[in-house]
Amino acid sequence: MDSAVSVVVPAVKVTALSKTFGCCKALDDVSIDIRPGEMVALIGASGSGKSTLLRHIAGLARGDGDRGSIEVDGRPMQTLGRLAQGVRKNRSGIGFVFQQFNLVGRLPVFTNVLTGSLARMPLWRSLSGFFPRAERELAIEALERVGILDKAWVRASALSGGQQQRAAIARTLVQKARIILADEPIASLDPESSRRVMEILARINAEDGTTVVVSLHQVDFATRYCPRAIALKTGAVVYDGPSAQLTPDLLRNLYGSQAEELTAARSTAMSSAAFITDPDVLSAAIAVH
Amino acid sequence: MHDKAALLRAARPPFSLGKALCYGLGFAILAWSWRGAEINPLTLVQDSGNMVRFASDFFPPNFKDWRLYADEMLVTIQIAVWGTALAVLCAVPFGLLSAENIAPAWIRQPVRRLMDALRAINEMLFAMLFVVAVGLGPFAGVLALWIHTTGVLAKLFSEAVETIDPRPVEGIRSTGANAMEEIVYGVIPQVLPLWISYSLYRFESNVRSATVVGMVGAGGIGIVLWEIIRGFYFAETCAVMIIVIASVTVLDVASAHLRKLFI
Secondary structure (H helix, E strand, C coil): CCCHHHHHHEEEEEEEEEEEEEEEEEEEEEEEEECCCCCCEEECCCCCCCHHHHHCCCCCCCCCCCCCCECCCCCEECCCCCCCHHHHHHHHHHHEEECCCCCCCCCCHHHHHHHHHHHHHCCCHHHHHCCHHHHHHHHHHHHHHCCCCCHHCCCCHHHHHHHHHHHHHHHHHHHHEEEEECHHHHHHHHCCHHHHHHHHHHHHHHHHCCEEEEEECHHHHHHHCCCCEEECCCCCEEEEEHHHHCCCCHHHHHHHHHHHHHHHHHHHHHHHHCCCCCCHHHHHEEEEE | HHHHHHHHHCCCCCCCHHHHHHHHHHHHHHHHHHCCCCHHHHHHCCCCCHHHHHHHHHHCCCCCCCCHHHHHHHHHHHHHHHHHHHHHHHHHHHHHHCCCCCCCHHHHHHHHHHHHHHHHCHHHHHHHHHHHHHCCCCCHHHHHHHHHHHHHHHHHHHHHCCCCHHHHHHHHHCCCHHHHHHHHHHHHHHHHHHHHHHHHHHHHHHHHHHHHHHHHHCCHHHHHHHHHHHHCHHHHHHHHHHHHHHHHHHHHHHHHHHHHHHH
16 A cells, blocks of 8 residues: 555655745745645644645745755656746646635636636737637536536626635636645635535545645534645644544644634634525525534 | 913914925025016016907907818827827837836836836927928827827836736736736736726827927927917917817817726
8 A cells, every 4th residue: 555655646745845934934844745636624723834835835935945845746846945947837737726716807707717728828829818619618617517607707806705716716627737726715705605615626626536735724624525634833734644533632732722713613604604694595504504 | 262262372283393494495496486487477467458459369260261270180189099009009018017016127127217218208309309300290290199108108007007916916827827928817907997098098188289299390280370370360370279179178078988988
């Protein structure tokens, strides 16, 4: 078993990565290995370095220069604080889902989703906006999969938060990303939208074998959707194992008083259902809990 | 009653020396410029008889040659159309290259200085130079407006680019797009309404500028205006001025309505 695993090229391999912002270490000697097809939760209180780590893996930020490297799918993303050559090409294999969705508000959802194909496009096509038929079909398919096909020609800014996040996931589908990095994808969403977004991510993971790394600060979502969890505290990995073993006791051991921030999400998610006024959403929310 | 007066005195802001100096300096500058500008209000009163006669020469306006005036006014607008269109085309790359969040300093600073230079020189001056270069006629006016407006629009465009939300751009970057694609899909959609609005505004002011570049021979209604003023044809001058005011007003109102559509 062990020898079989070691032959597989890891989907994400972070080695001895540190990141210092001014005085403080945002990442402290982080090393992790994620196998292809895994669905991993990255948990930790706010400020523990989850977002920083994901942004480094995607090549959107650079680590400290003295040591540390990141490989994705066996290709180097950065070494010793320098982005590898061809990092843009490698980025196209990584779908990034942001907490604030990062869609272009004035463009229709369809165009936003199509931008997932930019990296494959010759420059004249991407600058003129003449996307080939196959790409447009792929975008339609992706929108259908995340359930917002009827919003294709609506401006992205007119969508609800949950719908925008689903559009952002559709963009990663058009990218044909083999890895999806989701940075707090549900932190700005209501409980029902959160559940849908997590379910879509889990389905993409199960159906396409896409590796998914999702940072969360609600442990109950992590245990429900992700078999494996990696816990960070002040930039260092303090737990890496099955998410089912993240009991409240263990969390208290790991985080002390901060543990409340991670488990409190459960109770706020429950109580927020009481403030939903839209009857459809309300019944859906009740069905969840 | 007495108490109120005391309270009012107490509520008065304390005397500030800096403020007094600022006022003093302001008045000093006004007094100093009075001499240089040879301001003499008395002539307005003394020569008021002349002024009245001069003004009465303007009325009634003489529209006998209105066909010529209308044709030249159209040429004036055509000069403004092309001068603005070419300037918008050039201001897009120059504006992007002088934006802090797009171009590195070693590109940005030279481009900005070049745009400053284009902006610093008035279109009338450019018109005089281009009349020498390409000869009398509207094309010299187009070139003059193009150069000056490029400088103005590049600055306005780059300021719009500097206020964009960086997150959508990062979203595009995360798909593996290159720098040009980031600009086309992440930056331009965000700034387009402002860019259109600025361009329309510059078109309005270019119509006004185009009416005067003709005075140095660069085509349009300015040439007519120059000739009839120098020939003391004041009734005709009045007619031309009415036509200019009417066209500029119509275009201003139309473009203001257009701009509202884009904001």
